[in-house]
Amino acid sequence: xxxxxxxxxxxxxxxxxxxxxxxxxxxxxxxxxxxxxxxxxxxxxxxxxxxxxxxxxxxxxxxxxxxxxxxxxxxxxxxxxxxxxxxxxxxxxxxxxxxxxxxxxxxxxxxxxxxxxxxxxxxxxxxxxxxxxxxxxxxxxxxxxxxxxxxxxxxxxxxxxxxxxxxxxxxxxxxxxxxxxxxxxxxxxxxxxxxxxxxxxxxxxxxxxxxxxxxxxxxxxxxxxxxxxxxxxxxxxxxxxxxxxxxxxxxxxxxxxxxxxxxxxxxxxxxxxxxxxxxxxxxxxxxxxxxxxxxxxxxxxxxxxxxxxxxx
Amino acid sequence: xxxxxxxxxxxxxxxxxxxxxxxxxxxxxxxxxxxxxxxxxxxxxxxxxxxxxxxxxxxxxxxxxxxxxxxxxxxxxxxxxxxxxxxxxxxxxxxxxxxxxxxxxxxxxxxxxxxxxxxxxxxxxxxxxxxxxxxxxxxxxxxxxxxxxxxxxxxxxxxxxxxxxxxxxxxxxxxxxxxxxxxxxxxxxxxxxxxxxxxxxxxxxxxxxxxxxxxxxxxxxxxxxxxxxxxxxxxxxxxxxxxxxxxxxxxxxxxxxxxxxxxxxxxxxxxxxxxxxxx
Numbered sequence: 001x002x003x004x005x006x007x008x009x010x011x012x013x014x015x016x017x018x019x020x021x022x023x024x025x026x027x028x029x030x031x032x033x034x035x036x037x038x039x040x041x042x043x044x045x046x047x048x049x050x051x052x053x054x055x056x057x058x059x060x061x062x063x064x065x066x067x068x069x070x071x072x073x074x075x076x077x078x079x080x081x082x083x084x085x086x087x088x089x090x091x092x093x094x095x096x097x098x099x100x101x102x103x104x105x106x107x108x109x110x111x112x113x114x115x116x117x118x119x120x121x122x123x124x125x126x127x128x129x130x131x132x133x134x135x136x137x138x139x140x141x142x143x144x145x146x147x148x149x150x151x152x153x154x155x156x157x158x159x160x161x162x163x164x165x166x167x168x169x170x171x172x173x174x175x176x177x178x179x180x181x182x183x184x185x186x187x188x189x190x191x192x193x194x195x196x197x198x199x200x201x202x203x204x205x206x207x208x209x210x211x212x213x214x215x216x217x218x219x220x221x222x223x224x225x226x227x228x229x230x231x232x233x234x235x236x237x238x239x240x241x242x243x244x245x246x247x248x249x250x251x252x253x254x255x256x257x258x259x260x261x262x263x264x265x266x267x268x269x270x271x272x273x274x275x276x277x278x279x280x281x282x283x284x285x286x287x288x289x290x291x292x293x294x295x296x297x298x299x300x301x302x303x304x305x306x307x308x309x310x311x312x
Numbered sequence: 313x314x315x316x317x318x319x320x321x322x323x324x325x326x327x328x329x330x331x332x333x334x335x336x337x338x339x340x341x342x343x344x345x346x347x348x349x350x351x352x353x354x355x356x357x358x359x360x361x362x363x364x365x366x367x368x369x370x371x372x373x374x375x376x377x378x379x380x381x382x383x384x385x386x387x388x389x390x391x392x393x394x395x396x397x398x399x400x401x402x403x404x405x406x407x408x409x410x411x412x413x414x415x416x417x418x419x420x421x422x423x424x425x426x427x428x429x430x431x432x433x434x435x436x437x438x439x440x441x442x443x444x445x446x447x448x449x450x451x452x453x454x455x456x457x458x459x460x461x462x463x464x465x466x467x468x469x470x471x472x473x474x475x476x477x478x479x480x481x482x483x484x485x486x487x488x489x490x491x492x493x494x495x496x497x498x499x500x501x502x503x504x505x506x507x508x509x510x511x512x513x514x515x516x517x518x519x520x521x522x523x524x525x526x527x528x529x530x531x532x533x534x535x536x537x538x539x540x541x542x543x544x545x546x547x548x549x550x551x552x553x554x555x556x557x558x559x560x561x562x563x564x565x566x567x568x569x570x571x572x573x574x575x576x577x578x579x580x581x582x583x584x585x586x587x588x589x590x591x
Contacts, residue, residue, distance in 0.1 A: 041464075
């Protein structure tokens with residue numbers, strides 16, 4: 001199919017100097033077809049984020065709605081001056097970095113198993129789609145109950161302390177949260193990497209083999225460099241996803257034991273304390289963090305979703 | 313290519329490990345859901361519930377509104393959001409994959425930006441807007457964010473599928489005497505259907521999975537979906553975690569999705585990777 005597209009672009013005549021009637025009709029139709037989707041996306045993401053910026057500049061607590069007033073950046077000063085925000089940024093970054101690294105390693109292993117499978121590719125694919133299909137809240141409950149000190153099965157396993165109650169302390173809680181995240185999203189990474197693996201030509205491996213490269217060298221010198229675009233895309237999406245971590249923490253600890261993430265903080269201020277001004281400031285700060293992460297991936301690491309489109 | 317018994321054994325082990333990995337939490341949930349409350353802390357083995365099934369928890373969750381109402385909400389909201397998202401995305405994807413117009417890259421980048429957008433950042437705004445215009449705790453109040461946040465996934469997946477359709481067949485059919493509508497219905501619709509179907513499954517799973525909007529934009533059974541309802545399930549007393557009931561409810565919302573995912577696994581994998589990689 002890629003071949004067909006390039007073929008078509010090559011055969012197509014140079015653009016005429018004047019837009020023909022037919023081309024104008026085509027544009028009009030295209031814009032009309034795209035308009036509903038584009039308008040919906042703008043209205044439901046663009047407008048509310050602008051409104052969040054507006055709210056973040058107000059003193060606006062729903063318990064005292066009459067005291068609403070413009071306060072400039074004072075909510076941001078409060079948020080950025082609090083140790084809670086920075087502690088939560090640290091927690092979120094820690095969980096994000098550890099889980100995304102583990103997912104990448106594990107996802108690569110699963111992708112390699114599926115790619116080079118002698119047999120049983122079907123069952124493996126079916127199995128790894130199960131975590132993908134499960135509701136995150138359900139996965140969070142399943143792991144929480146598995147580690148429950150009163151009714152879970154994990155305590156009964158060999159090598160695990162019979163009094164282990166990981167969800168009552170910080171380290172244990174972080175481990176369970178990361179485990180849940182890794183379990184649920186590794187399959188997605190594995191599938192993306194598998195698609196990337198398929199783009200690595202076999203001949204290169206054969207040639208390297210002939211030249212005496214061992215499996216390790218072939219993986220690090222051929223497979224990994226050629227898969228760089230696929231890996232970066234998977235990393236970008238997963239990092240952004242992990243950074244807005246909410247469901248798992250909400251179900252497993254509600255942010256207790258020093259596991260609060262920025263999303264949980266935002267939720268608590270907005271919905272529990274109904275402080276829309278300060279809460280919106282936190283929301284906007286999270287949005288800026290996400291922008292920075294995306295910027296880092298796209299500009300610094302050169303991630304491009306287009307890279308893999310037709311040029312490969 | 314031949315393989316030594318040792319290689320075969322290694323692959324079998326790898327496959328076995330992947331199966332265990334995927335199935336442990338699911339089996340554990342099923343096992344818990346089949347355990348009566350008095351056996352929860354006495355029979356803690358992994359398989360106890362599966363070998364000694366007891367359906368009390370299922371009777372409990374289906375005997376009141378606590379679970380059945382959110383289940384209806386979940387199905388209705390996810391289905392409507394899917395329908396609208398696919399309708400809008402199909403129109404856009406048709407234009408993006410088949411027509412030539414300026415602004416194409418802009419639309420694709422915009423969709424990508426929405427895919428990266430953190431929902432938590434607009435939760436407060438939507439909460440306040442919805443309260444003021446009467447959408448708080450209603451079906452449309454959830455359908456609107458769901459259809460929006462699934463549009464990028466749907467547009468990317470559908471564009472990737474639509475690019476593969478041999479559109480010349482439509483003209484060929486018309487040359488053979490079919491009316492434009494016949495050509496569309498008899499030729500294009502059957503070719504496009506698998507892609508549309510795949511995108512629908514992906515969108516449905518996304519809406520079915522959401523917790524953050526369901527949690528913040530609803531307050532009662534009027535629109536609360538299952539994931540949010542699960543988080544607020546309470547037992548007989550405030551201090552008792554209804555582990556069995558939550559597990560049973562979790563199994564009910566999980567098993568149909570797993571079955572669907574397993575039946576359509578090839579398509580789902582194609583859809584996920586087409587949307588993300590080929591973008």
